[in-house]
Amino acid sequence: MVPYMELDFSKLNGLITTVVQDQTTGRVLMVGFMNEEAFRKTVETGSVTFFSRSRNKLWLKGETSGHRLVVKEISTDCDRDALLIKVEALGPGVCHEGYQSCFFRRLENGQWQESEPRAYDPAAVYGSNS
Amino acid sequence: MVPYMELDFSKLNGLITTVVQDQTTGRVLMVGFMNEEAFRKTVETGSVTFFSRSRNKLWLKGETSGHRLVVKEISTDCDRDALLIKVEALGPGVCHEGYQSCFFRRLENGQWQESEPRAYDPAAVYGSNS
Numbered sequence: 608m609v610p611y612m613e614l615d616f617s618k619l620n621g622l623i624t625t626v627v628q629d630q631t632t633g634r635v636l637m638v639g640f641m642n643e644e645a646f647r648k649t650v651e652t653g654s655v656t657f658f659s660r661s662r663n664k665l666w667l668k669g670e671t672s673g674h675r676l677v678v679k680e681i682s683t684d685c686d687r688d689a690l691l692i693k694v695e696a697l698g699p700g701v702c703h704e705g706y707q708s709c710f711f712r713r714l715e716n717g718q719w720q721e722s723e724p725r726a727y728d729p730a731a732v733y734g735s736n737s
Numbered sequence: 738m739v740p741y742m743e744l745d746f747s748k749l750n751g752l753i754t755t756v757v758q759d760q761t762t763g764r765v766l767m768v769g770f771m772n773e774e775a776f777r778k779t780v781e782t783g784s785v786t787f788f789s790r791s792r793n794k795l796w797l798k799g800e801t802s803g804h805r806l807v808v809k810e811i812s813t814d815c816d817r818d819a820l821l822i823k824v825e826a827l828g829p830g831v832c833h834e835g836y837q838s839c840f841f842r843r844l845e846n847g848q849w850q851e852s853e854p855r856a857y858d859p860a861a862v863y864g865s866n867s
Contacts, residue, residue, distance in 0.1 A: 613849070618790065624754055624768050626756050626765055626768060628765055633764075635758055635765065635821050637814065638756060660748065680844075681843065682840040682841070682842060682843045682844070683844075683849060684768065684832075684839035684840050684841075685832050685834045685836070686839075687842075689768040689840075691840045703815065704815045709814035709819075710812040710819075710821045711812070711814075712812055712814075713810060714780070714811040714812070719742070719743070719813060
């Protein structure tokens, strides 16, 4: 059977790398993984849905926080083994640690440094025990 | 032993996902993978070096084409299992198929459509048999 949309899910055991980019600012917000079902849901619903490797199930981004990623444009690469999704990101940040982008640590003089302040309080969104 | 720069190479069998973004335009150019050695080389040399899964060895991007990726900024994400590298991309395009970005196919009405013309002739750069 030809995989959904002729993507190559074979290189990462059924998963495909997905880069999420803010359509307006161009900022790369996060990287996640999709299996075929997650990609199909993303296309059908217009909300980015990943496959969570740690929880081993589909993961509608924003399900808990409300910080959903609204699909604006989907591209794939030459090998068809990666996706680039431009989104409108609802809410102040996509990172569960409270930052606008998951890429909030920059390499400076051989050390990772936080390069921006938090955009929201994760305890208020996810609960203090999460 | 703590992995180099405290990155988490464990989730993809020793590899870490790496997103390459044009520093000037913000365009996402490609996605590749690095092992510890590739990342160390990238930091030390200032030229993006991947680990090629298909050739099972280090891959200095641009070694054949001259289209090297000059490192301008490196970030990692909350889980420390992905990298975002902003670069100056030498040459007309990073994609071995002749496009500026590997993400040259966009989803339009349920089909992948080439969304831009080629930026160079890959046969002239890589040879017609490659």
